[in-house]
Amino acid sequence: MITEEQIQALQSEMEGNGENQAQMAYRILEEMIVTLKLPPGSKISEKALNRSLGFGRTPLREALQRLAIEGNVKILPRSGVIVSEIDLSDQLNMIEVRRELEKIIAGRAARLAMEDQRRTFLRLADDFDRAAQQDNGTLFIETDREFNGLCIDTAQNKYLAYAIGPIEAQTRRFWYLHFKRFGDLQRVSTLHAGIARAIAANDEPGARDAADKLIDYVEEYTRKTLHFMGGM
Structure with missing residues (x-):
């Protein structure tokens, strides 16, 4: 508790x-x-x-x-x-929706980010790099929480916030259950840093592409988890 x-x-x-x-x-x-x-x-x-x-x-x-x-x-x-129980078999359906939402959020954030927000994204990219170098899961989780909130604020679309909120909650529950066993903290931290730096550069295509690469990895580690858990 x-x-x-x-x-x-x-x-x-x-x-x-x-x-x-x-x-x-x-x-x-x-x-x-x-x-x-x-x-x-x-x-x-x-x-x-x-x-x-x-x-x-x-x-x-x-x-x-x-x-x-x-x-x-x-x-x-x-x-x-x-x-609620975590429905392992439904994770891939959720990822399919998350992929499109994440690309829209990253793209809008890159297009709309102002100077102070861009500085914060650069600082978060450095924090993600430190999490990767130190293999520090606590730092990653703290940085990821701030990063997600800043992305939503910068994207300036309340409907995206409504849509991604429940998905982020389910994603975090899955993380706490399975990531230490099946995930790669250095890789996921580096992928997040790539999104943050693209947004900081106001690079909308680059941010969308970086978000797509992150979800490629999320799908990969989810499939690995499901395979070992007997879900596929």
Whole structure:
């Protein structure tokens, strides 16, 4: 379970961003689910969450409804709320959609990035390089989270944000379950750095191509995972 200190840190960050209680509850629960602190198949108790997180019933229910729409939990009548299992067989279908969304996001971000955003993308590219050199999964995850948020902000299209959000959550859950065993951190970090540098250069075709190469790799490691897990 997520620690009280981590919860307090998340709440402080979100209050600073002006988020309401339902948004804060959603982000905390999504983080707990994605990082497997609430593992697939586990039952969620609203009363326990109320005690541990300090949110009222209405914000918690709003957060759980949003998580259910995104496929992270299932709300079962008379049975409560259960964290959804990760459907291995559906990963390739999701990747097919993710490929097109990622290319659009990267392309728009490259086209629209202003000078301060371009500087941040260059800094993130350097951080991805450091993660690759140090084989540092924690640094990669932190950098990737900031990178994804900056890409969405820079792309300036709320419909892309709505579409990619649930896919990113499922992608992160798959990562936490399988990447250490089947993935290549140095390669995925380098591929992310390539996208960041293309965006920083306002190179729209280059950014789209770099995003395509990243998803080629994601598909490759997903197929490898499915093969070993008996899914293909």
